[in-house]
Amino acid sequence: MTYTNVVIAGGGTLGSQIAYMSAYSGKNVTIWGRAEHSLESAKARVARWEKAVQAYFKSSDAQIADARKNLTYTTNLQEALKDADLVIEALPESIDVKKDFYEKFGQIADKKVVIASNSSTMLTSDLAKFVDRPEQFLNYHFANNIWQGNTAEIMPSAKTDPQLPATFVEFSHEIKMVPILINKEQPGYVLNSMLVPFLDSATDLWVNDIAQPQDIDKTWMIATGAPMGPFAIMDVVGMNTVYQINAAKKNPEAQKVAQKIKAMIDNNQIGVESGAGFYTYPNPEYKQADFLKG
Amino acid sequence: MTYTNVVIAGGGTLGSQIAYMSAYSGKNVTIWGRAEHSLESAKARVARWEKAVQAYFKSSDAQIADARKNLTYTTNLQEALKDADLVIEALPESIDVKKDFYEKFGQIADKKVVIASNSSTMLTSDLAKFVDRPEQFLNYHFANNIWQGNTAEIMPSAKTDPQLPATFVEFSHEIKMVPILINKEQPGYVLNSMLVPFLDSATDLWVNDIAQPQDIDKTWMIATGAPMGPFAIMDVVGMNTVYQINAAKKNPEAQKVAQKIKAMIDNNQIGVESGAGFYTYPNPEYKQADFLKG
Incomplete structure (x- = not known):
């Protein structure tokens, strides 16, 4: 096992899907949202993913109930980061929003917490400059409807600890993703x-x-x-x-x-x-x- | 019905496949080759396509025997062109070889005979200048293993009679191809x-x-x-x-x-x-x- 306690920052389409597949795969997952109404939207999305995932994997009702127990929602970042092993940032594609989050994260998170970004358009090195631990940071990019389109592209920057991508490869398997290891920064990753x-x-x-x-x-x-x-x-x-x-x-x-x-x-x-x-x-x-x- | 008597110039891989699918579809087909040994190679290829086509379409032995009756081989261009409705040139990708063929064709063929080239790399207008009837000429490009990869790309030049492509659309259906109509000359056609x-x-x-x-x-x-x-x-x-x-x-x-x-x-x-x-x-x-x- 790699990371057990996973925080997803942002409960939008992708964030809520990553959170759901992690919870469905047995991880303890917290969705952190910037406001209560975002968390309400995230819950509504998760209710849709429950149906889609159950149909896709032909899961039992008990499996779906178990997954639900693994999911927590909060707007309190301090609470979210307590005991976290991994944070996946899935906030809007705004450099200001992301910068603000990384700065708060750096002030609160224990030094051992690993962090990743699901950004589609920004390179790891564009974001790493706002992260207090660039060696423990990489881009981790998901497709849509991730139970089916289950690629997880792992893109380190030159500053990322060379050991880190292998852990993400393993974590990807744990949450039913197919890891796609990218050796060097590449705009558009592999797919685009x-x-x-x-x-x-x-x-x-x-x-x-x-x-x-x-x-x-x-x-x-x-x-x-x-x-x-x-x-x-x-x-x-x-x-x-x-x-x-x-x-x-x-x-x-x-x-x-x-x-x-x-x-x-x-x-x-x-x-x-x-x-x-x-x-x-x-x-x-x-x-x-x-x-x-x- | 469009063209009934079809001549394929060149019995190489593609030429023999086009000839075979035309014969299999009920056309009277003549394979014209530049030398006896080319015709022997063409016959050996046709024997392979018979097996492949029979496996692909689950054809009866009678269907395969009928197709065989529709195929004639000759090195005599005059004989080949007698009663021809359509000639498909599938000779090697050499401008000299093709030029030589088009010139001989122009000397022998009745004015009503339509002509097409299966060239992969040359544009219709590159070849049309050697053809005595550019308005009755276009490129007609097949993929490999044409019973399965059954696209037939139809590419006219600016000099081609605007009515001609529609006839090739129909002919393509008659020989079990999916016609891909190309409106203007395009290097690489659609696929490439x-x-x-x-x-x-x-x-x-x-x-x-x-x-x-x-x-x-x-x-x-x-x-x-x-x-x-x-x-x-x-x-x-x-x-x-x-x-x-x-x-x-x-x-x-x-x-x-x-x-x-x-x-x-x-x-x-x-x-x-x-x-x-x-x-x-x-x-x-x-x-x-x-x-x-x-």
Whole structure:
């Protein structure tokens, strides 16, 4: 066993999922939130994850009840950090919010407490400068719906103790994750380092009017045996994220993509979430038996 | 029905597969080869495709016998082109070889005969200049093992009759292909326009020592539900092709990739074909039940 008492700072979508899977796996978990209303939202999310996890693992009601007993909620950081072994920071992607948290953490937490960030967009070294123990700090990045999309990307900075990643590999196994060890800092970790250029290549074909999204998806599905092509993946990711990624780039292709995606958003074609994106849901064309026939 | 009498120029791997699937689908097919020994090789290939197609479609012996009756072999171009409706050129990727063929074709073929090229690397307009009927010419690109990887990419040039692609869409259905209509010339068609940057992103992570191939593949498989990650795909594509693509590029990452792939080739790690690549075959680690568990 690695870490037993785990604190998750922030009970948003990812934070509450990490907390839930840790509790479900037998860890003592405290969700720390900045305000009472955040904790209420976190509890509502956990109630959804209970159902999703039970359906996914076919868990007994007793297993779900046990997991619930392992979860505590507090807005009191001092109380949360008492006896903590590991803190996973899953706060909003704001450098000020994170900096503020790390500074408070440093004032309160025992020197032995290990800390990690679930940040998607900030590098370990960007955050380590606010942490009083950079050798006991690394990025620990989860996907969404983590019971199913169960990668846990482990990214140390140059200052991280070289022994620490191996402990996170073990902890990942303990909470039913597949550890992905990243040797050096890499913006986008492993997944987004591949996903972004892949989606870019598909949207380039689309905005340059080379081929239709459905035909592009068919080509990828037939050639690689994948269950989804790039446009079906974008529907899952959601148009808001696809828009943000493209709007942030300066090249004319990305600007064209951002413009076309913006029009979709304005038309409430957000993706799976809104029931329509490149496909319509809940029965998208690409899942139909004859999609790959013609 | 679109084209009934089909000539395939060149009985290599792809040419013989296109010929076989056309014959299997009821077309009258002639394989034209430049020499008797090429035709003998083509016949040996067709014997393999008969077995593969029968296994794939669970065809009766009678269906296979019928297909065989639809296939003729000749080195006589005049004879091959008599009554032809469609010629698909599947000769080696040499501009001289193709130019020579198109010139002979133009001297012999009736004006109504439509012509297409299966070239992977040359654009329609690169070849159209040697064709006496550029309006009746387009690129028609197949994947390997076409009964299974059954995309048929249809790429016209600016000079192609705008009606022609629709006929190829229909013909593709007739020979059990999924037509992928490409509106404008695009180097790499649809598939390679996505596959190349995708594989590049994965090899960049590898040669920059960010993560291990197995972890990179796991990440992709878990996140997208795909049955293979990029390194498993490279094993199928084969290291010779991966080497060629990277060696042709000038950026330092691609040079590093080419060097590491060269070392694999020298060590007979060619991929699935040699029994070893990033994985070992016939039972690669990524297909094993516990691969995505840890």
